[in-house]
Amino acid sequence: MNAPTLTAQKILIRPNQSWLRLDWAGLWQYRDLLVLLVQRDFTSRYQQTILGPIWFIINPLINAVVFTVLFSRIIGIPTDGVPPMLFYLGGQLAWNYFANVLGTTGNSLAGNASIFSKVYFPRLIPPLAMCGSSLIAFAVQFAVFAAFWLYHVLATPFGASLHIDWKLALLPLLIVQTAALGLGMGLVLSAITAKYRDLQQLTGYLLQIGMYATPVIYPLSRIPEEWRWLAGLNPMASIVELTRVILLGVGSVTLVSHAISLLLTAAVLLGGIVLYQRTARTFVDTV
Numbered sequence: 001m002n003a004p005t006l007t008a009q010k011i012l013i014r015p016n017q018s019w020l021r022l023d024w025a026g027l028w029q030y031r032d033l034l035v036l037l038v039q040r041d042f043t044s045r046y047q048q049t050i051l052g053p054i055w056f057i058i059n060p061l062i063n064a065v066v067f068t069v070l071f072s073r074i075i076g077i078p079t080d081g082v083p084p085m086l087f088y089l090g091g092q093l094a095w096n097y098f099a100n101v102l103g104t105t106g107n108s109l110a111g112n113a114s115i116f117s118k119v120y121f122p123r124l125i126p127p128l129a130m131c132g133s134s135l136i137a138f139a140v141q142f143a144v145f146a147a148f149w150l151y152h153v154l155a156t157p158f159g160a161s162l163h164i165d166w167k168l169a170l171l172p173l174l175i176v177q178t179a180a181l182g183l184g185m186g187l188v189l190s191a192i193t194a195k196y197r198d199l200q201q202l203t204g205y206l207l208q209i210g211m212y213a214t215p216v217i218y219p220l221s222r223i224p225e226e227w228r229w230l231a232g233l234n235p236m237a238s239i240v241e242l243t244r245v246i247l248l249g250v251g252s253v254t255l256v257s258h259a260i261s262l263l264l265t266a267a268v269l270l271g272g273i274v275l276y277q278r279t280a281r282t283f284v285d286t287v
Contacts, residue, residue: 022273026122033121037129041104042136056140060096064088067217080219080250083158087248089145091216094174094243096141098182098236099207100134105186106203109194109280116280123280124273127186131179138175149247167246174242181235181265187272191279215240221252235261235268 027034064085071077072084079087105127109116112126153159193199213234215223220241223231231237238253238261245251 023122030121034125034129038132041130041133056137057144060092060141071217077218082248086148090244090247094178094239095216097138098178101131101182102186104130106189108190171246177265180269184269184272187276191275194279232257232260235264
């Protein structure tokens with residue numbers, strides 16, 4: 001009787017080609033890692049500085065003072081009747097959170113290459129952790145704004161126009177949108193910089209240009225009506241202006257403009273996840 005012949009078998013290992021597949025079970029399974037990375041990212045940012053997390057307070061205050069002196073006092077840009085310091089602190093809230101999320105998640109792949117090459121976990125964990133650590137910084141800066149807000153309520157005539165109403169309940173939703181927009185753009189940037197590292201050097205300049213293209217240091221009402229549609233193409237313009245509407249009661253955002261902002265945010269987030277997931281599956285093999 002003839003002995004059975006052995007046939008050669010090959011096992012081909014290839015990355016999952018589904019761009020839209022998210023490992024939801026893995027994200028939940030590694031939630032403890034997510035919490036640890038949030039703590040690590042927050043503490044490491046100012047770990048070897050003298051003032052530490054106090055810089056989260058100093059930075060927006062310095063910016064608000066500079067904006068007040070330069071743009072309000074010298075150039076004379078109006079602030080819709082709001083005291084300049086309060087106007088600029090309110091405008092920086094959403095923008096700083098967006099900039100922090102974009103700036104940190106934009107290096108998610110290249111900055112974690114050594115970890116990705118040693119152990120598996122969902123590759124979205126690091127950028128999500130950076131969103132969480134940036135949210136802590138946002139909370140600190142919001143406390144600074146709240147202190148100035150309370151001062152104006154108690155000690156200045158402008159305080160009579162400040163009050164808390166139902167619109168404050170929209171603020172968490174606006175924070176989620178800001179995080180989604182920053183995360184989406186950061187994932188796109190991370191996927192691109194994984195191959196073209198030079199783009200990392202341009203991130204700071206792009207954010208600076210973006211701040212001047214967003215009504216952070218001027219109200220949206222100062223943009224001529226014929227150019228208002230161009231500002232509508234910037235999702236952060238509606239977010240910053242709506243933040244002032246919620247917190248200060250001033251602003252010229254419309255339902256249509258914010259609906260466009262929401263659609264653009266969803267498109268950016270979806271595109272960022274797709275591109276990041278696609279790049280992350282083969283990134284370690286090409287580093």
